[in-house]
Amino acid sequence: MGLLRPELMPRHVAVIMDGNRRWAVQRGLATGQGHEAGARGLVELAQLCFKRGIHTLSAFAFSTENWGRPHGEVNCLMFLFEKYLKLKIPFFQRERIRISVIGDVTKIPESLLRTIRGIEESTRIYSTKHIIIAIDYSGRYDISQACKRIVRKAKGGSIQMEDVDEDMIEKELLTKCTEFPNPDLLIRTSGEQRISNFYLWQSAYTEFFFSPVLWPDFGEDDFVEALISYQQRDRRFGQRA
Incomplete structure (x- = not known):
């Protein structure tokens, strides 16, 4: 713990929460129990982040490709999203945590969408x-929808081709909802390295x-290890030291 330097903390941490199913299989549990353990882990990691002054935590909860999973597992995930968002509303309000959901929400169940819109509105004031x-x-979807929004503005005459730059594209990405649109540190669990x-x-x-650790087992010591690794790096952003 003492090895961490507060002034070098990332502002925005992103996580790919991988390994819920394998965690469940190893314990002879149902897949849904693995995802439920993973949901608890996200709340615990958020508390660790905020305790250390990390402002934003992003979680890759369900990718566009995940629609290809078994129907029962997809339904279980949608149920868990709604259950945990509703369950944690008092916690989010008490701790003054803003919640944003990003992605193509057109295919998710209507009841979950209503829950999302309600919690986003009720926590929007927190900063x-x-x-x-x-x-x-999907990172590809995010970039393509940003391009479409820019094209519509160009067709409407509100911008010219010369106005399009990286800053404009970033303002059209789904992460425009946060003060820090680009994560400083991205953690993926379960040993996969992609x-x-x-967030392309x-x-x-x-x-x-x-991290080789399966997501439900990813605890404070593992998070500290990731932060120490981050703080030991020389971030040059493509420039010479």
Whole structure:
């Protein structure tokens, strides 16, 4: 704990929460129990982040590709999202945590969408702690929808081709909801070493940490290990030291 330097903390941490199913299989549990353990782990990690002054936590909860999973597992995940969002509303309000959900929400169940809209509205006023949950999210979709929005503005005459730059694109990405649109550190658990279509634009200069630990087992010691690794890196952003 003493090895961490507060002034070098990342402002925005993103996590790919991988390993819930394997965790359940190893224990002879149902897949849904693994995902439920994973949901609890996200809340615990958020508390660890905010305790250390990390302003924003992003979680890749459900990718666009996850629709291809068994129907029962998908329904279980949608149920868990709604259950935990409702269950944690008092916690989010008490701790003054803003909740945002990003992704293509057009295919998610109507009851979950109503819950999302309600919790986003009720926590919008909070500014010092922010959890972003990516549901039906795809980095490619994020970039393409940003391009479409810019094209519509150009057709409407509000912008010219010369106005389009990186700053404009970033303002059209789904992460425009946060003060820090680009994560400083991205953690993926379970030993996989890829980003699986998550934050393709936003992670251009993100530091990566790959942990062999399955997501439900990823605890404070593992998080500290990731933070220590991050703080030991020389972030040059493509420039010479």
